[in-house]
Amino acid sequence: MDYKKIAFIGGLGICLLNLVLTGCGKTEAGSNGQLVGKVAIDGSSTVFPITEAVAEEFLAVQPKIRVTVGVSGTGGGFKKFLLGETDINDASRTIKSSEAEKAEAAGIGYIELPVAYDGISVLVNPSNTFVDYLTVAELKKIWEPGSKVTMWSQVRDGFPEEPITLYGPGTDSGTFDYFTKAINGKEQACRADFTASEDDNVLVTGIAGDTHALGFFGYAYYEENRDKLRAVPIKLTDAAPAIAPSMKTINDGSYAPLSRPIFIYVSTVAAERPEVEAFVQFYLKNAATLSQEVGYVALPDSIYKLATKRYNDRVSGSVFAQPNVEGLSLEQLMEIGR
Secondary structure (H helix, E strand, O other), rough: OOOOOOOOOOOOOOOOOOOOOOOOOOEEOOOOOOEEEEEEEOOOOOOHHHHHHHHHHHHHHOOEEEEEEOOOHHHHHHHHHHOOOOOEEEEEOOHHHHHHHHHHHHOOOEEEEEEEEOOEEEOOOOOOEEEOOOHHHHHHHHHOOOOOOOOHHHOOOOOOOOEEEEEEOOOOOOOHHHHHHHHHOOOOOOOOOOEEEEHHHHHHHHHHHOEEEEEEEEEHHHHOOOOOOEEOOOOOOOOOOEEEEOOOHHHOOOOOEEEEEEEEEOOOOOHHHHHHHHHHHHHHHHHHHHHHHOOOOOOHHHHHHHHEEEEEHHOOEEEOOOOOOOOHHHHHHHOOOO
């Protein structure tokens, strides 16, 4: 199946819609006992391949539930989610405090569920043979607000006197937020003179067509396009080893500081609708397999079990966005608030 195209997953029956608080459809029972309804999802382009793969497989089980999967970026998706326009938001970062405050003011509850690991990959054109690695300090020098770096020779002695062209996700992207915080110390803190797009395929095309380009986006899109791009190993410090992104290094955390979990956020109101309940249960049951099929790193089975319990118990709010949780394992974080 082609999991990379945005698709509207069509039902076989007619979904009879009655407006409810979320603006989505009331569930009806099909003639054969199958559910009929609609599940609306939007958000991160990074999480999209997993959610779209789940939606396609779910169609075989529940052909009368129409699942729509959009791509507005994590921030753009949260805007729709907090207006009650969607049931689930795909997110490549945790919910921001400003978004959580808007959710509370609007009376919108959410269940935070990690679904896979990702590693933000730093990419160059394959014809670029001089960049053997980059340090976090060098990335900061390139990407920080007010950066004057326009030539590769300004990054490190020995690099050529060639222009550096930058590509990255748009400012509504959770990947952009995570990268800027990890590298520059603050979300959204970044130079403005780079080619930005919420469509990762635009970034792939740009880097693949520019000998001296540098960009970043999620690991799955690199995996899908590794014949067109080269991933740059990253050093935390000059003395540290250079670590390239891979399923192993992302899973064990050695690809630092750019490894991270990615999420879905489920509306607590929408979760009470049988079609949403069926979809989320199917998602959590199949996320490990399908995330790997589309190039991501599956979470440990214990995390999926804790996520399923968290969902079944309707534990709302975010544990990953809480203060003072640095250094805690995923399992320890998932145990919070049980």
